[in-house]
Amino acid sequence: MAGATGALGGAFLAELVDGDARPALAGRDAGRPRRAARDRPGAPVVTCDAYAPDCRARTAHDASAVLGGPDAVVVASGMVASGTADEGGEEGMKHSLTVNALAPAELLRTAPGTLAPGSVIAAVTGLVAGRPRRNLADCSASEAARSAWLRAARREKRSTGVRVLDLCPGPLETGFAGRAVAGTAAPMPPGGDPRQVAGAVVDALETNTGLPRTDPGGTPAVEGRAR
Numbered sequence: 001m002a003g004a005t006g007a008l009g010g011a012f013l014a015e016l017v018d019g020d021a022r023p024a025l026a027g028r029d030a031g032r033p034r035r036a037a038r039d040r041p042g043a044p045v046v047t048c049d050a051y052a053p054d055c056r057a058r059t060a061h062d063a064s065a066v067l068g069g070p071d072a073v074v075v076a077s078g079m080v081a082s083g084t085a086d087e088g089g090e091e092g093m094k095h096s097l098t099v100n101a102l103a104p105a106e107l108l109r110t111a112p113g114t115l116a117p118g119s120v121i122a123a124v125t126g127l128v129a130g131r132p133r134r135n136l137a138d139c140s141a142s143e144a145a146r147s148a149w150l151r152a153a154r155r156e157k158r159s160t161g162v163r164v165l166d167l168c169p170g171p172l173e174t175g176f177a178g179r180a181v182a183g184t185a186a187p188m189p190p191g192g193d194p195r196q197v198a199g200a201v202v203d204a205l206e207t208n209t210g211l212p213r214t215d216p217g218g219t220p221a222v223e224g225r226a227r
Helices: 007-018 032-035 054-065 090-109 137-158 195-206
Strands: 026-028 046-047 073-074 118-122 163-167 212-213 220-223
Touching: 007 195, 046 054, 046 212, 054 090, 090 118, 090 137, 118 137, 118 195, 137 163, 163 195
Parallel strands: 026 046, 073 118, 118 163
Antiparallel strands: 212 220
């Protein structure tokens, strides 16, 4: 799992461990995943730098080697940078696209070779992927790119038995927007509890019965089957 040290990823991790899963934690700074792994004996740590193409490409293979064949690869990492379409420069756009779209796609595109039929690859996308917001132009574009890649991959992988999920739970109280790497985050609607949504996410990974969402009041809900 990439992003296991974040608020949402940590909630996923707790649910997975409670369900007797053995996760491998991936992160750019191995120190944070190792600290997260202390309370989860046997959880290996894999270094994954979003800016190093060779590192992204081998992460799934490294995780497979230490786990003996994973049945899911989950990306819950990302970044937010605020700014209007006029304010965003080339470097800022590259930063958003690399972290939110290119790196997850590269990690997930190498995963199917390590997965058996019935396995799943999944990534969390922000609400701005389908509803771009003012002052989040670059971030909205990068999240939309991630979501589009997942939707296309889902159609391509149907015949292989490997499921592809675009997890877009909606607004959550994770503090993510307040950690913008640039600019000041635009106000976001009230969000739900990531710990509650995490249970719906894990159910979706295991059963393919639906995808987690949150209603306007932040209450977790499961919406249909994976499209």
